[in-house]
Amino acid sequence: MSETESGTAAGEDTRCGFVALIGAPNAGKSTLLNALVGTKVTIVSHKVQTTRALIRGISVEGQSQIIFVDTPGIFAPKRRLDRAMVTTAWSGAHDADLTAVLMDARKGLDEDIEPILEHLKEVRGPKILILNKIDVVPRDSLLGLAKAANEKAKFETTFMISALKSDGVVDLKQWLAERMPTGPWLYPEDQIADAPMRQLAAEITREKLFERLHQELPYHSTVETEQWKELRGGDVRIEQTIYVERESQRKIVIGKGGQTLRAIGEAARKDIAEIADAKVHLFLFVKVREGWGDDPERYRAMGLEFPKG
Numbered sequence: 001m002s003e004t005e006s007g008t009a010a011g012e013d014t015r016c017g018f019v020a021l022i023g024a025p026n027a028g029k030s031t032l033l034n035a036l037v038g039t040k041v042t043i044v045s046h047k048v049q050t051t052r053a054l055i056r057g058i059s060v061e062g063q064s065q066i067i068f069v070d071t072p073g074i075f076a077p078k079r080r081l082d083r084a085m086v087t088t089a090w091s092g093a094h095d096a097d098l099t100a101v102l103m104d105a106r107k108g109l110d111e112d113i114e115p116i117l118e119h120l121k122e123v124r125g126p127k128i129l130i131l132n133k134i135d136v137v138p139r140d141s142l143l144g145l146a147k148a149a150n151e152k153a154k155f156e157t158t159f160m161i162s163a164l165k166s167d168g169v170v171d172l173k174q175w176l177a178e179r180m181p182t183g184p185w186l187y188p189e190d191q192i193a194d195a196p197m198r199q200l201a202a203e204i205t206r207e208k209l210f211e212r213l214h215q216e217l218p219y220h221s222t223v224e225t226e227q228w229k230e231l232r233g234g235d236v237r238i239e240q241t242i243y244v245e246r247e248s249q250r251k252i253v254i255g256k257g258g259q260t261l262r263a264i265g266e267a268a269r270k271d272i273a274e275i276a277d278a279k280v281h282l283f284l285f286v287k288v289r290e291g292w293g294d295d296p297e298r299y300r301a302m303g304l305e306f307p308k309g
């Protein structure tokens with residue numbers, strides 16, 4: 001059963017959507033996510049640069065499921081490959097139901113936030129501004145800052161919060177919950193906590209797959225983490241399926257005597273163990289799923305962009 005199929009069927013009134021959370025480094029994204037999601041949000045490995053949008057956390061408010069995605073690679077791209085991926089990274093915002101820009105009120109409009117505001121003009125869909133760290137900024141300077149930022153980009157509304165003190169976070173969460181489109185939850189309740197790790201682990205394996213086979217495989221071959229189970233003793237057992245579109249591709253992925261798949265699994269296991277900070281037992285399966293590439297819903301379920309054309 002896939003994630004979408006097993007999503008909660010909690011009734012007609014459920015809402016579910018993606019919020020792209022954008023902010024310069026140190027604006028307080030992790031702190032805010034911890035406050036919104038309620039559990040410690042797992043770190044995001046910056047190694048995985050192929051990702052368009054990584055799930056950072058899932059928040060549940062009433063009947064709404066709010067999936068926060070992050071777009072690594074937006075900032076300070078150093079290598080040329082990274083620079084080429086900046087545009088792709090922004091697509092996380094382009095596909096989200098809402099884009100939230102987190103701004104460090106203490107820093108104001110500086111060289112970190114200016115290019116973000118500039119780029120926002122190209123992002124369709126609703127945008128909101130969140131001024132963070134208001135606990136360390138004089139109240140009377142906040143209005144001026146909000147006004148100046150709103151002149152640079154078109155925000156639907158502005159929140160003023162302290163992520164650290166959880167001041168204003170409840171209002172923000174409730175507002176977001178109401179703004180999510182109606183529809184079934186994409187993640188069952190028992191997967192909400194480890195959804196970011198599941199996705200990240202899938203991205204890592206996908207990265208290893210393409211490092212070895214990028215010439216032989218179509219871009220939309222994909223990886224899904226079917227099981228993420230913490231064992232007694234702290235080890236993690238992970239089952240992943242690599243989906244390809246044809247039997248010939250399945251053979252390529254497996255390789256002679258299974259050696260290609262073994263190498264992919266070994267490389268992925270090492271990286272996943274690093275981010276999971278645990279001993280990992282990784283089991284990889286390869287399946288043929290015809291027509292997978294034509295189903296936009298599967299892309300959306302993973303926070304990915306549906307390739308047009």
Ligand SMILES: Nc1nc2c(ncn2[C@@H]2O[C@H](COP(=O)(O)OP(=O)(O)OP(=O)(O)O)[C@@H](O)[C@H]2O)c(=O)[nH]1
Nearest residue numbers: 024025026027028029030031132133136162163164
């Ligand atoms: N005073 C104050 N400090 C805050 C607030 N929110 C975050 N911080 C601090 O700002 C620093 C950066 O916060 P993070 O949450 O790590 O920032 P981030 O945006 O996730 O950083 P990156 O992951 O590097 O992009 C930390 O020292 C936080 O404690 C706030 O509301 N008030």
